[in-house]
Amino acid sequence: MSKLTLGIDIDGTLTEFDSFLPYLNQLLNTQVKPEQIIQYDLHEIFGMEYQAFSDLFDKHSIPMYEKSVPRPCAKDQLRWMDQRFDIVYITARYKEFEKLTQEWLREHGFPSRHIVCTGSHDKVEAIRNHQVKLMVEDRLENALQIWDDLRVPVYLLDTPYNQAKLPSGVIRVNNWHDIQKDLLQKGY
Numbered sequence: 001m002s003k004l005t006l007g008i009d010i011d012g013t014l015t016e017f018d019s020f021l022p023y024l025n026q027l028l029n030t031q032v033k034p035e036q037i038i039q040y041d042l043h044e045i046f047g048m049e050y051q052a053f054s055d056l057f058d059k060h061s062i063p064m065y066e067k068s069v070p071r072p073c074a075k076d077q078l079r080w081m082d083q084r085f086d087i088v089y090i091t092a093r094y095k096e097f098e099k100l101t102q103e104w105l106r107e108h109g110f111p112s113r114h115i116v117c118t119g120s121h122d123k124v125e126a127i128r129n130h131q132v133k134l135m136v137e138d139r140l141e142n143a144l145q146i147w148d149d150l151r152v153p154v155y156l157l158d159t160p161y162n163q164a165k166l167p168s169g170v171i172r173v174n175n176w177h178d179i180q181k182d183l184l185q186k187g188y
Helices: 021-028 050-059 061-066 074-082 095-107 124-129 140-150 176-185
Strands: 004-008 085-091 114-117 132-137 154-157 170-173
Touching (some): 021 061, 124 140, 132 140, 140 154, 154 176
Parallel strands (some): 004 085, 154 170
């Protein structure tokens, strides 16, 4: 019997959503707290123009990605899922960060699987190409687009920046245990 493909986002999903915060606070001499991250685009929270923040983020991506902190229990739950699904990591990171991402996954004990670096938040083509049947995301706009365009169910890990009323195909979960529990209830 062939396994279904499970797509997994990385930043804010495998990593703590506020992993970048200590680095950015130090770099920008700010004191932004996790509960202040009420929108995905951080430039306004840090009081910067979009392009200036984007350029700064690009310049400092490597240390921020390297210092990212895994979400509690993500490793154990993902190992459980790896026995039941074909996993593909689908991230908005640029292709140039693929090796660094693979090393981070290995260093933190995550299953070593294929990584798709889309270089943008539009993951629809990658999900379609890899025949993903379930997706795990943290970005609300991604989850809604995936469900609307492909009818692929999405587990949306709860964060302060993804609050909204959700359609039936986007399932809000508090943590990786909730995903496992729902998958077990569905017979996986």
